[in-house]
Amino acid sequence: MNRCIDELQDFNDNDLLSYLKNDWDINTHDEIEVIGELKRIIGKNNRPSLVLKSVKGLNGEALEYPISDLHYKETLLQRGLSVAGYVDINDDINLLLDKTNTAIVKTRLELASPSERLKNKNPLLLETEYKNVQLLKQIDNKDIALDKEGNALIEKTIYNQLYQINKAKFEPEILVEIESEKERLSREIKESHEQKKLEIEEAILKLEQNLNSLTVEEETVKGSLRSIEGKVATTSKKLQEQDKSLSQAIQKSKVKKTELLNEIQIIKEQLKAEKENHMKMLEKLNAFVKSQADTLLGLEFIDENIYSQIVMEPQNDDRRDSLLSFNDDFKGNYKTATAHIQAYLYNKDIMYPRHILENYFALLQTNDLIILAGESGSGKTNLVKSFAEAVGGVSKIVPVKPNWTSSEDLLGYYNPLEKKYLSTPFLEALLEASQNPDVPYFICLDEMNLARVEYYFADFLSLLEERDGSPEIHLYADDESSHVLSEFKHVLEIIDEVKSKYKKGNIINFVELLKDEDINQELKRIFGFSDKDSLIKYHSDLRRMISGVISIPSSIVFPQNVRIIGAINIDETTHYLSPKILDRAHIVKFDSPLLFDWAQIESEISTKHDANKAIKFEAHEFDDRNKYPRFDRENEFCLTLAGLTKSFFTPMGVEVGLRTIRQGLNYQNKLGEFSDNADLFINNFFLQKILPKLTFDGNKMYGDKELKDLLLQLQAQLHPHIIKSRVISSDGIDALEEFEILVGKAKINDWIVNYWA
Structure with missing residues (x-):
């Protein structure tokens, strides 16, 4: 049924199209396609425009707007539908229209713009675009209407109705074109x-x-x-x-x-x-x-702990049995395991960026000394403890005292008067690690630079340099333990002889021996004791001596399952690290956790396993103490470092030798387990091995150049030759930015260059 205009005012465009298609018997999901006469007319200001007249549907029926009070209601195009986008008659339209300014076309209609519909007082007003217009100009022998490219458009019965309307002007033109086409085809053939x-x-x-x-x-x-x-x-x-x-x-x-x-x-x-x-x-x-x-x-010469060491009773670590397996659960993949470690720590409210954990893991596998440098509270020792827990290992934090001056402060010493070795927490940690060779141990020297590191740690650091097997740590002379064991052997023989003499072999407890008057008096006689001397005190002394010999041997092999980490603060209360220490260590700079991008860390958290469970790593899965890779004169990294050493480092007094380069090659191999980014390796190497060594007076001369000029030349050369692409924040700290900060501080400080300032 037809509706009045007022009824259609509240319809939206979809409702209007549905109403129109329903009235014209067009499927709701189909386009509105029609056949009509495209006509060129002269509008206002004598400007030509286009309208579509005599419109029929594809079923051949004439179409009109279903509006009951449309005052000009006759056919669909009583006022005409303009072709959108055209006012002037251009070449494309001239090719489409014939000499009478008309053409029979097939086109697709759409709702006109709201302003046009309001202007024409017709909410159902339709329009078309020139790009949707197809010309009906040819009929083949299958009685199908074709466009000018030969595409079928409409059945003959519909086309005939239009053809009869325009027969007088249409047929002569078709005949002429047919003859012309015949001549052209004959000529081409x-x-x-x-x-x-x-x-x-x-x-x-x-x-x-x-x-x-x-x-x-x-x-x-x-x-x-x-x-x-x-x-x-x-x-x-x-x-x-x-x-x-x-x-x-x-x-x-x-x-x-x-x-x-x-x-x-x-x-x-x-x-x-x-x-x-x-x-x-x-x-x-x-x-x-x-x-x-x-x-x-x-006889109470040893306690239960010493007894366990002698008989080598196995100690089960139930804690590690419940952990995830690095090989079974993570297929030996260090990168996915580190992702789980990050998730495990995050689950305990400990947040570290992924790049810190991956770099720390790679450094642990180098078996070199690692020094974590940063402000107090930046998470240095917490990294050691939390990482050890996450890999099923053991961490030992050993505080360094300001009065340490020799290796005895680190490893202890033998007291000849007491005939026993005075141990230290550091040595006890090494001994405990040697008794548990499958468990990773991480020993951290906290506030390492409160005392001069080269005083108390240099000898031990030299041992760590040994790469032909495991180094041996000599604690005291072998004959000291021999004297104690010899004396102890004689005491046991005397006790056995006295027990046999008095036929008291069933007495095995030392207290019961002392209670027996015969044995007590005989032992005093043999030992040359007076009535004032105490067998109990002598027993205690022997017990202490034998415990020291058994607990602390004269030498120990450095355990393969131990990694040494130092934590340092840089302030007025601490000492700078000497070149000897810097040359042998990897320095990792720590920023305050408040500077971390916490949103980025949260976006990195991912694991396929239970984040409440740590991973059980075997000690050998942190790599054994192998030889450093050899210096390769054809290796790009080796050649670059050798060239920079000759041109810059040596003139500036910065020690870079073969050891530094070979350590770099070793670190490159370990970091490759986590990243194949060669630029990241170079970036980290300069951060950890080169920048910490830059401490000199830039005003000094080397030949005819000031050292500050060499520093600026080095900075310029790093850009194109060393670091080809800047390290993004998710990869770590940018070495170039750190270098720029170093240069900026030197300029302010009268060219006194100091990475630690």
Whole structure:
């Protein structure tokens, strides 16, 4: 039913189109496609424009707006539909329209703009665009209307209605075009026929030439084939002879293999027998050691801890048994394991950027000294403790005292008067680690530079440089422990003799020995004690001496499962690190946690496993103490560092030797487990090994140049040759920015260059 305009005012565009399509019997999801007469008219100001007249649907029915009070209601285009986007008649429209300024077209209609609909007082007003217009100009022998490109548009029955309307002016034009097209096609066919004829003749001539050439080649090939057949026959004979020889060799090899397998089986049986024999001997030895330890424990010369060390009772670490497995759960992938470590720490409200954890992990695998430098409270020691927990390891924090002046403050010393070794927390941590070789140990020297590091740590640092196996730490002379053990042996023999003399072999407790008057008096006599001397005091002294000898041997091998980390603050109360320390250590600068990008850290958190569980790492999965990679004169990094050393570092008094470069190569290999970014390695190497060494007076001369000029030249050279792309914040600290800060501080400070200032 038709509606009045007022009823349609509240309709939105979708409702209006649905109402219109429903009235014109058009599917809701289809476009409004029509056939009509495109006409050029002269509008206001004598400017030409276009309208669409005599509009019909694709079903052939005339269309009109379904509005009951439209005062000009006759057909769809009583006032006409303008072609949007055109006012002046351009070349494209001239090609479309005929001499009468009209054309029969098919087009798609859409709602006009709200302003046009309001202007024409018709909420259903439609319009079209020129790009949607298709010309109906041809009919083929299948009675299908076509556009000028030959695309089918509409069935003949609909087209005929339009064709009859325009027959008088349309038919003569079609006939003329048909004749013209016939002439054109005839001309093209004739020209094409002549061209094809020439091409065929040329092709035949070329084929005859190729045939002659192939005949010659065929004879040549036949000759070659006869030669090849002769060679094949000769080769076949040789192959038969070789095959026979090879078969004989295989047969001999099988016999030899059988003989070797028999020999291997015999050796296996011998090894099995030897192993069983050794096990029996070991069982006897353990039984003997245990019986002796039982005696010592009964006589109270040792306590339970020493007893466990003597009999080597295994100590189970139940805590590690419940952890995730690095190999099973993470397939030995260090990068995904580090991502889980970050998530594990985040779950405990400990936030570290991923790049700090990855770099720290890579440095731990180098087996070099790591020094964490930063303000108090920046999370240095917390990193050591929390990371150790996350990998199923043990952390030991050893505070450094300002009065430390020698290696004795670090490792302790032997007191000859008391005949015992006075240990330290650092040494006790090493001894504990040696008793648990599968567990990673992280020993942190807290506030390492409160005392001069080169005074108390230099000797130990020299041991860490050894890469041929594990270094040995000598604590005291072997003969000191020999004296104690010899004296102790004599005491035990005397006790056994006295017990046998008085037939008191059933007494195994020292207190009971003292209670027995006969044994007590005999022991005093043998030891030369007076009535005032105390056997109990002598027993205590022996107990202390034997405990020291067993607990602390005269030398220990540095445990492979230990990593040494130093934590330093840089202020007026601390000492600068000497060149010897800087040359052997990796310096990691720590900023305040308040400067971290916490949103970035939260975006990095990801793991496929339970974030409440740590990972069980075996000590060897932090890599063993291997030799540094060799200096390669063809390696780009080696060549670059050698060139910079000659041109800049040596003139500025900065020590960069082969050790530094080889340490860099070792670090590059370890960092490769986490990142394949070569620029990141160079960036971190300069941060950790070069910048901390830059401490000198820039006003001093080297030849005819001031050192500050060399510093500026080095800064310029780092940009194009060393760091090719800047490190983004998610990768770490930018070395170039740090260098710029260093130069800026030097300018303000009268060119006194000091990375630590």
